[in-house]
Amino acid sequence: EVQLVESGGGLVKPGGSLRLSCAGSGFTFSRYTLNWVRQAPGKGLEWVSSISGNSRFINYADSLKGRFTISRDNAKNSLYLEMIGLRDEDTAVYFCARDPRVFGFTEAFDIWGQGTMVTVSS
């Protein structure tokens, strides 16, 4: 079964740091671009970041540049999101999601994890 499973969420104080992980299985992990998408409580979806299969191409939402770092370890079939300087407004469920296109431009995200909750609060 093709799946993504996030972990690493939790409660963190403002200004704190957290590292999220996303484990992939059931597909050739290294071939696919992966993304982080977040959803604040009761709000809509917000794309966070994207990383290509070989890590050559990385993009971030403008508002998050400098605080969030996406990375991956293909040997471990794992995607990461390092978050520093966390703020109240970073409170959200964080999903990892796969771009199904191995070649060419992204059309959509076909596989999503179940999400991991990050709560930033003092």
Added chain:
Amino acid sequence: DIQLTQSPSSVSASVGDRVTITCRASQGISTWLAWYQQKPGKAPKLLMYSVSNLQSGVPSRFSGSGSGTEFTLTVNSLQPEDFATYYCQQTNSFPYTFGQGTKLEMK
């Protein structure tokens, strides 16, 4: 950044009804538009990509159309499992953006 505006924000309908949701982009995005369905507490589920391509396993009562800046998602003959929140997404350029969502509620 490209903004996506969905209308309506919410809609009430009954089983068997036909519902159309519109997504307008702040600039042309060709056909780089996808639609997702999300139920409470769950991850989004891909319904449609490149405007009108049905994702594998998605019922044919879902259809999409449009190009440029205006797009629609239509659900024919609503089923009980279709009541959820729907989001459009553009992948024309970074940062990828989503519409604010349309909540489809049972009348």
